[in-house]
Amino acid sequence: MGEEVSRKEDRRFITGRGNYVDDVKKPGMLHCELVRSPHAHARIEEIDGSRAMALDGVVAVLTADDLLEYDLATMPTLMDDTQDVLVNDKVKFQSQEVAAVIAEDRYAAKDGAEKVDVSYDVLEPVVDAETALEDDAPLIRDDIEGKEDNHCFDWETGDEEATDEAFENAAVTVEEEMFYQRLHPAPIETCGAVGDYDPGKDKLTVHMTSQAPHIHRTLFAQVSGIPEHKIRIVSPDVGGGFGNKVPIYPGYVVAAAASYVLERPVKWIEERSENIQSTGFARDYDMNGEIAATEDGEIRAIRVDVLANHGAYNAAAQPSKFPAGFFNIFTGSYDVETAYGSLSAAYTNTAPGGIAYRCSFRVTEAVYLVERMVKVLADELGMDPADVRRRNFIQPDQFPYESPTGWNYDSGDYETALDEALEMADYEAYRDEQQRRIDEDADKLLGIGISSFTEVVGAGPGKSCDIAGVEMFDSADIRVHPTGKATLRVGVQTQGQGHETTFAQIVAEELGIDVDDVVVEHGDTDTDPYGLGTYGSRSTPVAGAATAIAARKIRDKAKSIAANELEAAEEDVEWDRESGEFHVAGAPERSVTVTEIAAGAYMNHPGGEEPGLEAVNYYDPPEMTYPFGSYVVIVEVDRETGEVEFEKFVAVDDCGNRINPMIIEGQIHGGLAQGIGTAMMEQITFDDNGNVTGGDFMNYLLPTAMEIPEFETGHTVTPSPHHPIGAKGVGESPTVGSPPAIVNAVVDAMAHAGVSHVEMPMTPDVVWKHLEEAGLER
Template identity: 45%
Template sequence: MNVVTPFEGIGASVRRKEDLRFLSGRGQYTDDIVRPGQAHAYILRSPHAHARIVKVDTAAARAMPGVVAVYTGEDTAKLGSIPCGWQVNNKDGSPMAEPRHPMLAEGKVRHVGDQVAVVIAETRAQAKDAAEAIEVEYDVLPAVASLRDALAPGAAQLHDNAPGNVCYDWHIGDKAVTEAAFAKAHKVVRFETTNNRLVPNAMEPRCAIGDYDPTTGEHTLYTTSQNPHVIRLLMGAFVLNIPESRLRVVAPDVGGGFGSKIYHYAEEAIVTWAASRLNRPVKWTSDRTEAFVSDAHGRDHVTTCELALDGGGKILGLRVATQANMGAYLSTFAPCVPTYLYATLLSGVYATPTIYAEVKAVFTSTVPVDAYRGAGRPEATYLLERLMDVAAAETGIDRVEIRRRNFIPTAAFPYQTPVALQYDSGDYHTTLDQALETAGWSAFEARRAEAAKQGKLRGIGISTYVEACGIAPSAVVGSLGARAGLYEVGTIRVHPTGSVTVLTGAHSHGQGHETTFAQLVADRLGVPMSQVDIVHGDTAKVPYGMGTYGSRSLAVGGSAMVKAMDKIVEKGKKIAAHLLEASVQDVEFERGTFRVAGTDRTKSLTEISLAAYVPHNYPIEELEPGLEETAFYDPKNFTYPGGCHICEVEIEKDTGKVQVVNFTAVDDVGRVINPMIVEGQVQGGVAQGVGQALLEHAVYDESGQLVSGSMMDYCLPRAEDLPNVGVATHVTLCTHNPLGVKGCGEVGAIGSPPAVINAVVDALRDYGVRHVEMPATPGKIWSIIHAGAPPALAAE
């Protein structure tokens, strides 16, 4: 009797394979790892935002119980600088300022949380106690905690080789052509905004364990990383001078990243170096408060822009000037976020004939800033979608209509933007129409009136967006300053009995790779998902890959797997042809079965794999034994997800509290592998976007102290802050990868912030409000409401 198994391939809402392990507490995170003889590190961090280190006295700390060693910047000064992985050039072609980023501070600290010393002891508590005994004499210097302060004449200089605290002054687009477009404009809309700084708060704080085997000279780093091979390269080659053959990096289960675990952090180098000095493992685990001043922050742009329109509301041109905060040092990919991941998306979904954008990156005495879920794309989308609403208000054109008039027509794809990118596919009209219908846009005024009867203000906001995913191709990004290739690798190993092991350079930190990657194998090779094992995160096991970020897992990593599976099938056809005494050209393959075309003569994948490993009857003169193939995939272009998000809010007049009462997301993420996982990814992204729009803000005072430096002061969204998010998809296939996928991991965080703020501004329309900066906190909204009676009510 045949057992019929449910369809597990592409398009099936298969429940996640990994969830039982996580929900039952059987996952293995870095902090779960205990190495024999393990010591514990605690890092003494600067309490000052900017100061000279006059003296560090570690004598008392070294004498404390359990202390194994204490190290300062004097001990690590001859080691390399924490490297930056992307170089951006100035307008004149000169390279950006790239100051040294030491493992431990050398002569100066530049932000609260900067690493001053590390204590290693038998227990973490002993290390922490000893750190408190270190006496540091500081000569406190003026802080430059904001972009304005850092760029002010006579401002304190953080780095000698970054005059004026400027990292780079970059531009893109044709300035002369853009100026000409503005000269003939019927209307110019001007807008200024700040994209608020955020603190990533992954469920799992960062952790790193350095281990060293003196008998082999091999170093091992266990770390909470999204890309272990990149960490191995950066740390081994540029910081510690360890050959890659002697350095293993393992990223086991990782509890969320959102970009904050892409980078090479000083703590990883500290424990790896210390372990080799002490000949014993060294573990460092961050607590939540420490994470606020040591994990790279996100966003933090100040922008002024102008939009040129003709008499019919069509866009003629766009001018943008952005100041982007880099923090005190350059994090791994920081320079590319406000340039090639932001300014190149300033056309958005709109047919914009010309764009000129200037970006000035600035060092400040704050935690370094780098990519955070969406990385540049949320900042670009927020700017454009707020600008479109302001333009609609100033021209009197309906908010939806002004977008329709300027959409890139579906027939225009592939569409070349004036800022480098060429979109391969999209259908913005359909996602807009679908979202409007699902959200009940046409009936909204009745809901507004009903809310008014309850004494509440109700508003609705719309956001249409496009993003660039995959971060590719290598040759292109290399010419733009990337210091790494951005391909991906996949190895497919079919075992003698037909089960499959997949080794992928992509890394899972909550996305569900063990499920979706297994679905690809089930769909292509016809192997049940229960017989597919996904291996990732260990440089000793997996071929060199670039990790997971930028929604690249399926578009790049999955495509590498497909190429490897194609090689498996082609080899399998040759084996099947031999066994079936047929021509290779006559052998077909579908879902686990090789068949001679037009006949009932077949061989299963299991029979082929067994023959490959037990080659008694095998074309040995033509083929090597075994059934394992590896493929690298270097994308031809970015992928371009897009869509429409609509948010509906209610505001309590007495408190200023904004409640999101309805949210609709219609996204084009290309081919959908698992609808359930796509829905979860979108909902999670929307939660983060709502958090930025209404609640989250990393606030520094003038002295450079992070005043929102704990969960008591930094407000994350809770369940009561979020509605049920309606998620739907409309598919246009990516035209240049074998799966047709585009990516879904960031769309929720990109499309949602402007939709929320557009809804808030709409709710406050009777108060003459043109714009509300993020986060739209209750205090901010209450102040607007109670500043005076709205004009409409005053007239009554």
């Protein structure tokens, strides 16, 4: 624990020996290409595959009719909606899957897909949530019986009456509308699968890009009717997930179904534009925030109202009891008496989603809202935003803290993190510099933005969090072999987070064995214990806890063997964490290691004990963990061009006890880069015909090394009181915490001229318009 152990997995990644789904090659393997709709809303009149079938190498053209025979034409989404695998009647978003061409190689499949003739009766599309909810909007979901409008669901939280009253009696109120634009997780590896049905064993193996292989197997079993033990999901190396690989996509089902029907392996790999245009998007929340406060900046109440665009199906990837994800944590790091939130969601002719993109189920939107609103309040009151935060922080002695919308925060020390970040950023000096530039009418304005966010990660507990009915626990299975080397298998699935290293560190710490003597396996449902997968930064909080507990079970058993070998009574044998050995109380020279005991467990075990040295733990967390941090961003805004440059970027994170500081820092750097992409350049947009206008990397801008500044990272350590090793998750904190800090900085540069909000992405033209409106342009 706490050591910067080099990433074990990097040997294979750096030497080009990673094994991704597209690296899987099977004898006799066929290839699948999907035919996708060019229209966003259209009824299918006819599909004619004859020209495709006439091509060399094309083996089959599949449509919904073919899948209907096997009862596979539709599939459930993770939020209990029903989505077409291949469009049965009506296309509901551009690039929706209409037909599949299976061929001997990828080129033939691609050529075939171009020769499938589909005639469409084009209907009027509706792409934005507000229009979709108007009375005369075209009905999208006529497949749902009795449905007469595009309303998806309503949701509310908190105490409306008490909140309204607080607003009526407040000395100061502020309000701001802000749009969290539609984003795409954009992992470098797109989605894909190799379906491989073996008629001899009557077993279906699916290699797929999955962040959650076990739950995907359960869903495959439910959809296909193939018994669960006859399905094996293998998620090999995953080239980035970021939430994009939590849902089930039609392509997975088609590859598996085609293999079942044709009795040959079938590979399906998405192209970039298919990934961006059809797989789970994130955000698309139109939010209205309000704060009621006293004149000296004490927040009395927070009220929010959201209009959410859920696309053509409700296919959000989140615990089923939370239709708005964890958005209801919108009171953030602040001790607020009362709060109320309401949300309406709409169906639109856009790709389905509402998945968490590097955030714990919509906490990103919540953090953005509250951290922006605190800045709006500070500007209204003419106060320093750091002071407004200090005034309202939940104090360390208030933990465990119950928020007005029902969250149980485990631990926190927000002011210490903020102070550390302000000091690292040289805050006061920059405030002076900011004023100097205003006074001197300088060409470049300076803006300072702060965000003091609280994250909520590590879902379950199972009683409140489930996916498709399966409770959110996680698991670890440790075997210590006779020579003292160990294998750990976990139910979570790394996508680049370094689990093969950090989880080995947990075992090494608990058992006193060398980190190189522990191998970590995951991503194979035939061999790994059932778990709910990696998202919502839950791996360390849940599977990390399971790993520590399983290791401690092994230690308990090892203790009795140690007593045998040391010829001492078991109660006289102690575990020394420092040296990683058992020794006899009062006689530290009489000691034995777990490695030495391992041999005994198999070859010389004490009478009455079972031989072997292994343990399993399924861990249902009592609560989530609440990592937090303070980010300070200093930007220069060019008054002539509207360009924003980062002058300083400070991130202080607290994820409790730290397993591997180097891996944490890597997570922070990656997440901050994604936060910068969010704030500055990324957005999926649609034109009036429902065409995706940000559907490839020419039009969906990702930040590169060119746009990313040097980060200065710091940390504080506030352990989680309920986690076996005191750790909280960290993987998503930087993406959750940084966008509001960046927007606050850009707003701050223009606040003296009355600018209160700038919409993301803050491209130069957007910023320049604000400069012009405020009379600041050059």
